[in-house]
Amino acid sequence: MKLQRLRVEQFRQFRQGLELDSLQPGINLIHGPNESGKSTLVRAIRAAFFERYRSKSAEDLAPWGDSSAAPTVELVFVHNQQHWQLDKRFLKRHRCDLQVGDTTFSGEEAEEKLAELLGYQFPKKGASKEEHWGIPGLLWVEQGSGQDIEKAVQHAGGHLKSALNNLVGEVASSGGDEVIQAVEQQRKELLTATGRPRGDYQTLANTREELQQQVADLQTRIEQYRAQVDRLGSLTTEHEQAELDRPWEEARRGMQRAEEKYREVEALQEQQSRGRSSLEQLQQNLALLQQSQAHWHSQNEQLDVRHRNYQQARSELEHKERTSPERLKAVETARHQYESASKAVQTAHLREKRERLQKEHARLETELATLTQNQKKAVETQTHLESARKVKSNNLIDINALRQLRQNQRELDDARIRLQTVATRVSWSLESGKSLSLDGDRIEGQGEKLLLESGTLTVPGLGSIGIQPGGDDLASLRRTLERLEQSVAQQLTDLAVESVEAGEQKLARLQNAEAQIQRFDELLKSLAPNGVGQLESLKTEAESELLARNSELEALPAMDSDTEIPSLSLAEAALKQAEARLAEAESRQHQQETELLQARHACNTAHSEWQRMQDELKNPERQQQMEELAREIASVSKQQAELETNLKEREARISQARPELLKQDIERYRATAEHQENARQKRALELSEIRARLQAWGAEGLEEQYNEKSTELEHANRRYLELDRRAKALDLLLNLLKEKRQALTRRLQAPLQKHLDHYLTVLFPDASLEVDENLIPGKFSRGTELGQMAELSFGAREQMGLISRLAYADLLQEAGRPTLIILDDTLVHSDADRLDGMKRILFDAAKRHQILLFTCHPEKWRDLGVEPRDLEALKLESHTA
Template structure:
């Protein structure tokens, strides 16, 4: 299908009509700015094919505000060597005429002819919508919808399959679909989409399971009934035997016997504990007695030790007493030397103080002289500062007024220059002996004069000439000159100066005075930051301090002369301080030794006295008769206690052997074992009696229910339901198998259809993404996209990439339709606007390749991006102007 000419009239913004002819079989690039009518042209093509000519929903096709318009679209195209011409008018005088190589059709017949050709359908009522557009809806891309392809493929799916029916085969045809639908319908009566039972099949399955459970429950109850009968016989035998033997009473008798034996052992253990306590007390008494015995034995040895200690302490005391006189002499000598050193230090300090006072007096005299000099400088600077301030006051001038005066003077000078330029210059060169009069002034020889006002030139013997200079501009300049002169005079009078130069001179003197004031202020601040009063106060302080230092110096001089009369030494202060420190250290050492010797003497005297007292005490104790008697009594007590301990240890050993032989822990365990046995045997007999009663009652109830009869009836019902269930189960499985086989067959045939479509997709995709792959599903819908290690759905790509992939898919569909002999026309309204330069270049190659097989209408508002497409662009705005001019 190749469009040759399109004409629209009274269609939205095309009131006067627009004709687009000489359309090429390949790419037709139509460009224009926004709102130039590109989308309107596309809307006209879509309306010509999609909208019923009688449609009442076509009001939006008329020009805005024109209710009497009749939107008209005329399209001429060629298909398979035949010339088709469509004339369609909407709203007013609506009609539809179709001419095919001389054969005419009109009205709905013509519309159905077009729908059959292109593969779309008309709505039964209302405006045409996306679901009616079929194949044109897939290949004609509106502005901003290039990335959305899923719905277009879905709506064109039936037409695609119908157009390619010869490639699909019988199962994929409508007849094959009916078979699959019939099988699916019968399968759906028995199975859900996931293969689970439903309907009668599900009801029978549930009933079957219910009956199985009921039969199982009844069989379990019958089995349990038989088990309970057997249990009743066994339990009755055990109950009678236990009543005869009464094992719990035997266990209690054994427990009492074990308890009696355990009480006997506890009595032995109590005796053993008391014996151990007695043995412990005997051992404590024996230990105390032995300690006393050892103490008395050690006192004899201590007597010799005490005497030796006393002799040693006495000799130490004698040595300390001999050393005391020498140490006292050393302390007295050190104190004398320390006193002499202190007196020498005091004299040296007085000398140093006198020298320091002399230096202080000299420093104070120098500072006083410097301060007096600073006071003099400050007074001179203050006088200069006052003079500078007076000069500033005398030469004060307003800087704003001075700037205004300068500006007005510059304007006056500029105005004078302009006046001189605009004025009439009269020049003359008269011969000798001749003269003229200009405004009553005689002129002769050579010269010139500027005339700012009208003048009269008198020529003797001839009359006069009137000279009118400048014109209106000169008069205006003169008036402005007078105003400026008057303003300057007023400003000079206000500033009390005669000229601008005088004002500038005053301003210069003012600036000099300000600089001097700043410099004098800085000098004065450097001399007296707090003012001259500070200098006066500092001078008074210095004079007072100098007077005090002088008086103190005179007093020290009198004292120093008295020391010189006594013949005192004149050593330096540092040497005297060193001698004093040395004397102090020697005194401290002597006093320390004296104190240590005194302490040692007192310690030795005390130790000697204590050693003598201790030696005398021990000697008195050892020689007393009472002590001898106590030693004899102590020896007898020790012998008696040792005998009692031996007897008690033998008794404890024999009793411990009896206790260990009796094994009290085992007897305690026997008591617990017999007690638990009696309780368990008695409880077991009680449980047997209770269980016998329950089993008898349960068996009586089950016997009345007729469990075996109920079980047989439920088995018969289960067999009946199971036969019906197996019939439906076989039918469901057969239908499921048949449906799977049919679908597998259709999928295999569908893959045969996908192969050529995949081939065309790969052809275009290799240009844009060399390593990528785009798969289509059984509904011919592009879906899974892979590129290298990346794997995902096409819908997950970026907006620009989805737009590019959408166009590639549409071109592949067009190639497939062309192979099936169906007409193809591709319309792209402002597409690929989200593509970068590199991707757009690849898409141009793809479009140029597709244009060798299909006609493409490419409308854009960016013609500069398509300059290298290899086709001649057509300016829609220029076409509109041509149509209007025609």
Template structure:
């Protein structure tokens, strides 16, 4: 099978017709960036083959946002020298037509012909699924699924098995299957498929574990019983010993002695705290007196500092007053420049407004002309649409009913053919002048008649013959023929047509009218998307807008001044003048603020200097200074005396170590509590052990242990018997299966031959084997051995493609059609493996047609074929069918 041409229309992003033709019979590299439509083309091919033309589950084919579309896919391919052409339309205009050479088929019959050719089936309900795809599902690899081959092989298994049988015939007899099944059943009673115990074997294993757990538990409990007896004796002795010695009384005496010593130290600490508070007050008074004394001594220094500050403030004020003329002059110049720029900006804006009105008038006139032309076209298209609607109404017919009539008419013809095949045939050759009649209808000369019912032949001068047709199926055939004739006539009456041919002609006229109607609707929407009325309103609005602009232009003032700058230039100049004015105003405000600030600073400095000078020269100041010096000396002596007493008491408290006394008190209290709690715990433990020993003694642990050991021994004997039987059956089944697989390998040999061919190109000295279900299984390379599913992701993808190519070779050898489609495959292969896979693809393309879709054409430059660019094809006009 060689695909030659693909055409899609109204399929996802391909709203307009898109054609992919002149495909090579071997390797085809089709590339484009992401979202260019590669996966859409793959989906279209799958839909053309896998989906029923009347299926409603193909909404994903519609262009985005267009639920009224009718996705259409057209395929042309060659098989065994015969040209096939398949056309399918979905959803709004369901249709399926197939041409094979000079023969034509349609609808269900066309679909079944294609499915039979390629080896797949349709879903009975809903959309097509992988379980229905058969051979194409194996050879057509969707994006990201190249490594998943098991399900595809399973769904195509019957077709692959049929191809193998065609090549080598049935080699695996069923004679040994009964033995294998018997051994498997016997083994299955004891072991699962994975070799785990089941049935009585598993139950005995569980019972054995239960007995063993019971024995272990009872042995543990007997040991615990003995341990508890020993523990009770030890705890009782400790309890009696502590009751006699009473160690907590000694600890209580030590606690009371430590508390008495701590109370004496706490009295000293209280006295020390009071002395420290008094010393703190003295230190505060001493420090405050020292600060006051130092402050009064610094009064002369502060007076000189204030005089220097006054002279500096007066100098700064004189400097600031000298800048007045400069600041005022800049403000006047900036104001004049701002006013001139404002006048220029007003003139420029008037000039720009008039120019803008002229441009808007020209645009409105152009828009009015465009809308007028569209309105004229829309009216023409509306007339065409009305005519198409009229013809569609006149020829309207139920398409499904016509299809049903066609099927009924076909069934009627088949019934007539069957009736003619089983009916009795009456032939005659009468001499000239002989008078005869059949069921009162005259007959002469030569002739023949098919008889389904009883008939009477009358020959003048001879007599009458009654002819009764025989045959077991004659009555049923006669009834079936009558029913189908009535059904066809009823359908003709329902459609109001005289014959099926007239119904087909009326259907063709109706579909042609619908095509013209939809074309006229498309044209009408292209010029009037919202309708003619809305377009007319828009045209009237455009005319009104043009008239209003002409009036505004007539009233707009004309600028007659010379040297009027452009609006942008005037705005820049105005902005510059405005910024200069703002800067000058800000500078003037800052100057006035600075002037006021410096005058205030001069006045403050003068007031402070005058106050200090007056205070320093007074007698009261001198007397206060002498009193502070006397008080400072008295406070210093009292402070030294208090500090000495505090230091001596501090040493006395330190030597008594009150922190250690507090620790001793805490230690003795905890010791007393611990001794009491331990004695109470011993008493409680003694009671609990006695209760526990009484309970265990009543249970009879020794007797229970003996019974459990007997049950464990009996269970072990039966378990060992079943274990030996299970191992024997497992070994026997393994030997039988190995023998069965030796026969199966003869059946797998043709497929294994093709697998070995491809694997050797990728992994020299490697081998990939298939199992009984023809699934890729064990993979070996040198001393390495494992399952193909244990390989890396990239290697599994490569093995998946190699396996598919081998299946294709097998199908081709059995004279079955093959087409290989790969959507962005081998993306996880490193460069060396990718080069090897290119060699494999080039080799396979000598026998099969391969469509390789990719978004990385640079990786396939050395594939030996010219690439097909989807984006370039989109820009080219579609080829007419």
């Protein structure tokens, strides 16, 4: 079917009429902006075919606000080389005329002729709906509905199947219900309706699952055991490295260095204190000299003052002399306490050394015991290893040959099942007291028998009936069965076993022996990596080192056990406090001596000043004394300046030494040493716990339990697989029989699938889209992706919908049915790459079908290979005409 001309008049927005002529047999690209009338033209084509010309529900076809309009549609198309022309008018002066060649049809006859041609139907009353549109509803895509194809296929399903039947012909259905029922009955003995195990199959599956869980639990415990062994190795290495490096001792040495630096800073601080005292003395002396110099000018007025000063200085001197013995006694007491604290530190160092040697002695004893135990275990393990190797040599078997034997045995079982399936089944139900003879055997009552060879049924008083199992399949199965039986017997002889199970058991013993060899070999390597001789050498070295520690312990001086000895840190802290008290007492004594000297000097000075002032009042050489006083003031000022310079330099050295950081270093090193020693103790405790745990686990025989459960699981697996193979074989046979019942459906689907694959491979080279028995696209696969078409994205569903419609069009054309494809603003959700592929598909389909493509995006279709037609330009031409 090729549409040549379309004319509308008084149809919605086309009041003056619009004619679309010279339509091409391939793609016709009609474009225009929104509201330009593209969808109106599509609606006109649909109305021309789907709407009854007498329909009262066609009011929407009239122009807006014009109740007197008579919407008119004229169509000219060619089908089977015949000229068809349809003239249809709605509402006012409604009519329908159809001319086919030289024949004319009118009214409902013309409408039914068109419905028969295109494959759709009219409603009994009311407006035409989607369920009436049939083939055109499938091939004519409205705007925004390209992705919805399921309902359109359902509505056109009868016409599509009719076309398929014309292609493949009618095919009669096949039998086989009795065979299906027999297979279903045998399947029910092993499987439920949903395919789940039942009966012995279910029981064996539960036993197998329990054994699998037990094996998995044992495997987990074995892995935990191995992890503990690894942890023991790493922790032992870490402990030995720590004992070798002894970082706590380095921390103690760092603390001692920091304390020495701090004592140096304290000495500088003490010198600074004494320097400040000397400075104060010089300042006081200078002040006195300056005062003396000032008083030269007022000696007569100050003579009494000097006398009072002298008396006050002498009183202060006497007071200082009385308190001096107390300061000396405090210094002696502090010095005695410092010496006692120093001896306590020495004793604590001696105790710490003794404890260190004792711990080393205990470690060596433990190590010696471990080496002795490992040597004994290594000898036992070596014995077990040799025994396992003997078991392996006695159970050697060719695994490949055993695998081939299992395969042949499975094929033999399958052949026996198939032979029983195709053998002739004779069943009987005789009345009481009646009997027959089958191959000389008396039969009576009810029963059945499978015949693999020809047999004779004798009826007393009547004669005999010959039964010949027929078919080449039976003879071929018998020959296959004999060949497999001979092959299995020969393989059993070659492997020197009585059955497949015996071979499996021999293989299990071989694998168990190999596992034991591997385990004992690994255990021997873990106990004696360098051989049993190396263990003996390590044991001798440990004994020698233990003797050396004993000698060191015996060489240490004895300690009074009744005397309470503080820890080294406490003793050092007490020594530091005693040292500080001694320094403070000595500082106070020094200050006392300084003050005493100052008091004595002040007293002498005051006396001298008073005496001198008294003498000067009478001495003619007074001027000379004043000059000497000036020189003394200058000398003292110079000494004061030098002393202040020294104080500043010493203060800078103290600040640079950062005594507060030195205190922090002492605390940090002390904490580090304590942390390292605590970590050492924790490692030793963890090592002891891990060794005890490993000994307990080793006594449980996890490996032996694992091997026993694995063997049980393997036996259960073999029994389970036998029933599983039978269940799967019956299930497969049932599915195959049922698939035969679906052969007709697949034969109907094949032509459509061919056309569908033709288009799909253009867009997705490695994809496939399957149709169900109702010819609806469903399962979509691409590589490893698998799902339903409805699960794809909106754009992909739109593309799949168009591809499916083109495949339906090819199918209809192949069956001799007319096709016309109308696309209203389709593929608007496609990306550039997918759109390019769809253009190739449309161009290919246009070789067989006429396509009317309406769009408001002409720039996307420039490379379609056709001349676009501007709807706005057509409207202008129509108005001008």
